[in-house]
Amino acid sequence: MKRDLPQALALYREKGRLQYSGEPVSQLDHAWQSFRLAARAGASSALQLAAFFHDLGHLFQREQGSPTLSGKDDKHEDVGAAYLRAFLPDAVCEPIALHVAAKRYLVATEPEYAAKLSEDSVRSLALQGGPMSAREIAEFETNPWSQDAVALRRWDEEAKSGSAHTPDIERVLSVVSDLARDLPASTQSA
Ligand SMILES: [Fe+2]
Numbered sequence: 377m378k379r380d381l382p383q384a385l386a387l388y389r390e391k392g393r394l395q396y397s398g399e400p401v402s403q404l405d406h407a408w409q410s411f412r413l414a415a416r417a418g419a420s421s422a423l424q425l426a427a428f429f430h431d432l433g434h435l436f437q438r439e440q441g442s443p444t445l446s447g448k449d450d451k452h453e454d455v456g457a458a459y460l461r462a463f464l465p466d467a468v469c470e471p472i473a474l475h476v477a478a479k480r481y482l483v484a485t486e487p488e489y490a491a492k493l494s495e496d497s498v499r500s501l502a503l504q505g506g507p508m509s510a511r512e513i514a515e516f517e518t519n520p521w522s523q524d525a526v527a528l529r530r531w532d533e534e535a536k537s538g539s540a541h542t543p544d545i546e547r548v549l550s551v552v553s554d555l556a557r558d559l560p561a562s563t564q565s566a
């Protein structure tokens with residue numbers, strides 16, 4: 377399969393209207409809301425792109441609905457990051473690869489975060505290994521991308537609003553595409 381930016385964006389055109397597993401939003405709504413939360417927080421272009429693309433891996437699944445309902449961990453964080461590494465820098469791909477680990481980290485370290493998790497997130501948590509152990513926490517904190525992954529994870533949790541407005545899909549894709557083309561050179565080889 378060809379791996380480039382137009383192809384990634386085409387996946388949202390093709391499958392962005394699929395329901396986000398167990399939530400009142402589509403895949404595109406969830407991506408857009410995550411992206412907007414990152415932009416409003418003043419995140420770097422790379423991290424805004426990570427927020428948009430963080431669940432790209434879900435778009436490679438054939439079935440609609442949540443894989444967690446059938447007891448499967450789809451490893452979507454690895455699938456998405458592996459695809460994007462062909463044309464986007466580590467500053468985008470590493471937080472994506474770590475966004476599930478960041479959930480396991482936050483659940484283990486912040487009781488109030490665990491209480492905010494949606495039903496589907498709780499179900500997938502068990503499949504993804506549950507809360508991190510003390511050893512895993514220490515290891516996660518040494519990863520240079522862990523802070524970005526934690527920030528992304530917090531936007532991820534917020535980006536499930538059924539009442540927020542998502543612009544026309546072509547508008548969304550052109551905003552994302554412009555941002556990706558303008559990524560500062562320093563993040564290209566990060
Ligand atoms: Fe995810």
Ligand SMILES: [Fe+2]
Binds near residue numbers: 406430
């Ligand atoms: Fe997500």
